[in-house]
Each structure stands twice: as structure tokens, then as C-alpha cells.
Amino acid sequence: MQPLGRCRGAFKFTIMKKVAVMLDGGHVRVYTRKAGYRYEPDYIEKIAHACVGPNEEIYRILYYDCAPFQGSAKLPVSGNKHQFTGSDKWLHDLSYKDYFAVRLGTIKFRGFVPKNIPIGTGQPQDSDFDASFEQKGVDISSRRPPVFLLP
Numbered sequence: 001m002q003p004l005g006r007c008r009g010a011f012k013f014t015i016m017k018k019v020a021v022m023l024d025g026g027h028v029r030v031y032t033r034k035a036g037y038r039y040e041p042d043y044i045e046k047i048a049h050a051c052v053g054p055n056e057e058i059y060r061i062l063y064y065d066c067a068p069f070q071g072s073a074k075l076p077v078s079g080n081k082h083q084f085t086g087s088d089k090w091l092h093d094l095s096y097k098d099y100f101a102v103r104l105g106t107i108k109f110r111g112f113v114p115k116n117i118p119i120g121t122g123q124p125q126d127s128d129f130d131a132s133f134e135q136k137g138v139d140i141s142s143r144r145p146p147v148f149l150l151p
Helices: 023-035 041-050 089-095
Strands: 017-024 056-066 070-075 079-086 100-114 131-137
Touching: 017 023, 017 041, 023 041, 023 056, 041 056, 041 089, 056 131, 070 100, 089 100
Parallel strands: 017 056, 056 100
Antiparallel strands: 070 079, 100 131
16 A cells, blocks of 8 residues: 555555466477476476566466376387386476466377478488377366375
């Protein structure tokens, strides 16, 4: 509350609006990496706070994503086994930050796709392909409560 100029007893009230910030982890990850930043909990928190206006106050930050794929697949040309490894520790760290609620889906491996079409001249190699993944089950349904990850 701030006093208004010379008027006695008159005050200016600033009403803060409470907002929920919703972040699509896959979308934010792509733009963060394109901008050359590391995708980590502190940076995700910084992005969420940047979404709030001057007369707004954070009520909740809803973060939608899935843990990295863990499993193996045969490479498309050589047939050798490739192991995909990843850690979901950063999701646990994010869920402990103030205001954050993390909602998780699943990720499915959908095969390998060519990096360039046409693949090129000569014999194709495993390095000409990228793994393709599909994120499932992360929605904004208000019927499902947020998931808080525990250690």
C-alpha cells in the first residue's frame, strides 16, 4: 500500500494476480538447446519466473515432461545393439523447487529415421540415422493430480 501524493487518507492498492505457469518440457528443451543453454532445473525455474508479469504472483508452476528413454535397440545398418541411458535425477531436483509440480508421461522408442533425405551416395551407415521417440501420456487433464517425485 502506498500513500497517494498530497491526499490525506487516500491510498493506492496494487492487486496481485495469482497465476499458474504451465511448461511443456519437450518444447522448452528444444528452444533452450537452440539458444545454446544447458537444460537443467535452475534454468527451467528461471524460464518459469520470466513468464510472470509485474502484477502477477506465482501460484504454481506445472511442468509436463517424461524421463529420458532407457533401453536398447538394434542400429539400423550394422544391427549392433545400442544402449540408451539417461538419468531422471534432474526431474526429481525440479520437483523439489518452490511452486513446482511435475507431471510425467512415458517415452516410447519409435525406431530410427534418416538425418537427411536422400541419405546420400554410397553405403548408408548407422551415423546417417537418428533415434525417433514419441512422448505419451502427458496431458493437461485437471482430473489427474500433479505428481510430486520423491527420492
